[in-house]
Amino acid sequence: HRASGPASSIGAGFQPPASLEVDGPLSTRDRIELLMHEYDAISEQIVHWDSQRWQLSQFFVAVEAVSLGVVGQWLLPALQGSATGSATPNGALSVGVLSFASAINLYLCYSWFRIARSNLDYCTTRFKQGRAIEDDPLLAKTLRLYHQADIDLRGPRRRNHSSSAWVRHIPSAFILAWLGVLAAGAAIAMARPGVTWPEVVAPLLVLVVAVAVMTLPQRIGWSARLRNDHP
Secondary structure (H helix, E strand, O other): OOOOOHHOOOOOOOOOOOOOOOOOOOOOOHHHHHHHHHHHHHHHHHHHHHHHHHHHHHHHHHHHHHHHHHHHHHHHHHHHHHHHOOOOOOHOOOOOOOOHHHHHHHHHHHHHHHHHHHHHHHHHHHHHHHHHHOHHHHHHHOOOHHHHHHHHHOOOOOOOOHHHHHHHHHHHHHHHHHHHHHHHHHHHHHHOOOHHHHHHHHHHHHHEEEEHHHHHHHHOOOOOOOOOOOO
């Protein structure tokens, strides 16, 4: 099935079959027609969520790659200065800018991770519902799109070719890179002559807080207030 219309209107313009009698029992034809409407809507929604995920990934990859490049280019002279024992001017300001930039990018990366994971979960739920519709006795197994895809993708030749876990953790690679930048910033500050303790503590503090903020929701989930699903 091919998506039609703008992605933002998916599911918004659904109209029930004209022959549907809401005040009486559904005929077999009406029930089959409703199933087919749902089947088409599921296919369109899968295209929508998958396209949105890749568009967001392209944006975040571009932003994070440029940000890492800028920070890496700034860190190289600092590393060279530490190796020769010479002091880097404006050390406190540089460490502060590094810590702030890392905190902002860690926030972006974690948001990216959760958005991408949610999109994958939305697609997985719709694949499951699509298979359930195909198994409905009313359709007599005449539709096998999602079942056939499962058979093909789980065959011996493609069993080890799954990419969902790799795609899911692209943001995690950038998160690890930014944590490494913070650790490197603390090490550079510590090796510099005349270092003060805030220059070492600042990047380490951002690192610890970032790990805690990302780990706790993964372990215990967000509160109902933050999820916006409380009454």
